[in-house]
Amino acid sequence: xxxxxxxxxxxxxxxxxxxxxxxxxxxxxxxxxxxxxxxxxxxxxxxxxxxxxxxxxxxxxxxxxxxxxxxxxxxxxxxxxxxxxxxxxxxxxxxxxxxxxxxxxxxxxxxxxxxxxxxxxxxxxxxxxxxxxxxxxxxxxxxxxxxxxxxxxxxxxxxxxxxxxxxxxxxxxxxxxxxxxxxxxxxxxxx
Numbered sequence: 001x002x003x004x005x006x007x008x009x010x011x012x013x014x015x016x017x018x019x020x021x022x023x024x025x026x027x028x029x030x031x032x033x034x035x036x037x038x039x040x041x042x043x044x045x046x047x048x049x050x051x052x053x054x055x056x057x058x059x060x061x062x063x064x065x066x067x068x069x070x071x072x073x074x075x076x077x078x079x080x081x082x083x084x085x086x087x088x089x090x091x092x093x094x095x096x097x098x099x100x101x102x103x104x105x106x107x108x109x110x111x112x113x114x115x116x117x118x119x120x121x122x123x124x125x126x127x128x129x130x131x132x133x134x135x136x137x138x139x140x141x142x143x144x145x146x147x148x149x150x151x152x153x154x155x156x157x158x159x160x161x162x163x164x165x166x167x168x169x170x171x172x173x174x175x176x177x178x179x180x181x182x183x184x185x186x187x188x189x190x191x
Contacts, residue, residue: 032062043069047157050142050150056159072164073171076179079161086176093180094135101129102136114140134183 031046043065057063066072078086096102102125103111114136115125121143128136142152152158164170 030059030062032059032065034065041068045156047075047155049155049157050145050152051154051156052149053151053154056154058159066160066163069168071169071171072160073173074157074161075172075174076176077161077170077172078158078176079165079170081165089176090135090180093184094132094138095130096132102131102133103129105133132184138183 033044035042035044045062045065076086096105102114106114111125114128117140118125118128121140123143128139131139161170
């Protein structure tokens with residue numbers, strides 16, 4: 001039960017931070033910090049995976065910090081060469097094998113809520129019956145963000161990975177597999 005509460009709290013905090021940072025970006029604020037130690041400089045920049053096109057161009061100091069950096073460190077490398085592999089792994093890890101199904105892993109109440117939400121989004125829950133609850137939650141969240149005008153093609157991480165490709169080293173801090181493990185270990189179905 002405690003894991004479910006912690007998982008729900010983490011998800012709410014994450015969604016709140018996404019909305020707060022997006023609103024801050026629209027107001028001209030940014031989450032960019034400069035860390036200096038001796039002659040070494042590191043920039044820490046808060047990233048959102050989906051933004052609105054209107055949030056570009058980025059502030060000049062953000063672009064200058066990127067241009068002056070030798071390495072781009074990201075949560076997970078989803079640059080063009082690695083995106084297909086990441087999507088494939090997500091689909092593989094997000095599906096049940098054998099006789100297990102979404103309906104068997106959700107309470108009847110939660111299943112009906114998910115069915116109604118998918119219907120509202122123009123989708124049928126039957127198409128998700130072999131997917132795990134975290135995959136369904138990720139899909140619904142993504143669809144809701146798209147409805148609000150947020151698009152992963154305008155995400156900060158994608159923007160900088162596209163600019164860094166072939167010009168800078170891209171280093172993963174976590175990786176896709178690490179993040180998928182968090183979904184599977186932490187985000188169990190909630191009643």
